[in-house]
Amino acid sequence: METAARSRAWRAILFVCGLILLGSAAELRAGTLLSPGAGVLVRKSAEPFxxxxxxxxxxxxxxxxxxxxxxxxxxxxxxxxxxxxxxxxxxxxxxxxxxxxxxxxxxxxxxxxxxxxxxxxxxxxxxxxxxxxxxxxxxxxxxxxxxxxxxxxxxxxxxxxxxxxxxxxxxxxxxxxxxxxxxxxxxxxxxxxxxxxxxxxxxxxxxxxxxxxxxxxxxxxxxxxxxxVDEPVRLSGLGSQRLSLVAANAR
CATH class of the missing domain: 3.10.620.30 (C8orf32 fold)
Structure with missing residues (x-):
């Protein structure tokens, strides 16, 4: 039980850190998360253009x-x-x-x-x-x-x-x-x-x-x-698994 609680706590901490790096949950909900290649995250805004x-x-x-x-x-x-x-x-x-x-x-x-x-x-x-x-x-x-x-x-x-x-x-x-x-x-x-x-x-x-x-x-x-901004935000070092985790938690 204690191990499961610690695991949930660490997942929560990692998720919060991800939001600090990527932007707020509201920003993530407003945009589309795309994965054009391994280790690259491109956020496409919901705004025009x-x-x-x-x-x-x-x-x-x-x-x-x-x-x-x-x-x-x-x-x-x-x-x-x-x-x-x-x-x-x-x-x-x-x-x-x-x-x-x-x-x-x-x-x-x-x-x-x-x-x-x-x-x-x-x-x-x-x-x-x-x-x-x-x-x-x-x-x-x-x-x-x-x-x-x-x-x-x-x-x-x-x-x-x-x-x-x-x-x-x-x-x-x-x-x-x-x-x-x-x-x-x-x-x-x-x-x-x-x-x-x-x-x-x-x-x-x-x-x-x-x-x-x-x-x-x-x-x-x-x-x-x-x-x-001049161009979409690009962050390196984030694989598809991390992308899926952040996208799922931002819904």
């Missing part, structure tokens, strides 16, 4: 996103009220956005995402903020009828939430367009375990793996701003 991202607590992007969140929350309340009583809705911008939401609700799965991407791409005229780089709320964008890449992405996020897509399946991803040599923002939606890119530069959606020429920089998720 399969690259791990870590929360940041400062910086201009974090400030922009948190400032926008208050306005976005206010817009979602107004949109919900207008959605429940269209006849008394005092916001033409809200009614225009809700018309797109209605079209999306009539579809399922990929068709719902594609309809939202197409309709918002057509509803907003591309316009550059210049050096100010203002992040507008969905109603402000629809009232103006114009916006730049992040305004498209924010509006798509709001429309998809109203259409019934879960918040945990939606992101805004800031990338570097390596062909154009500039930053760009796109909405991302997870469907059946795959991330689809809803880009204002194209009507057709593509999966993150097929989004050529985009280097992921940041991912925005509800109340978090996360910065992508």
């Amino acid at each position: 399969g690259v791990f991202a870590f929360a940041i607590s400062s910086g201009s992007l974090q400030q922009k996103w948190f400032a926008l969140k208050d306005r976005l929350d206010d817009d979602m309340v107004q949109l919900a009220l207008c959605d429940g009583d269209r006849d008394h809705c005092a916001s033409p911008a809200a009614l225009r956005l809700l018309a797109i939401v209605d079209q999306a609700r009539a579809r399922d799965g990929r068709a719902r995402l594609g309809e939202t991407n197409r309709a918002i791409n057509l509803a907003i005229r591309a316009s550059n903020d210049g050096t100010e780089d203002v992040w507008s709320s969905p109603l402000a964008t629809f009232q103006r009828g114009a916006g730049d890449c992040e305004d498209y992405a924010i509006a798509k996020l709001a429309a998809l939430r109203l259409a019934g897509v879960a918040a945990e399946d939606l992101r805004i991803v800031v990338v570097r367009d390596t062909r154009a040599g500039e930053a760009h923002a796109i909405a991302a939606a997870r469907l059946d375990g795959h991330w689809l890119m809803l880009d204002n530069r194209r009507m057709a959606m593509v999966e993150d793996d097929d989004a050529r020429g985009y280097q992921p920089l940041f991912v925005l998720y509800q109340s978090a701003v996360m910065k992508y």
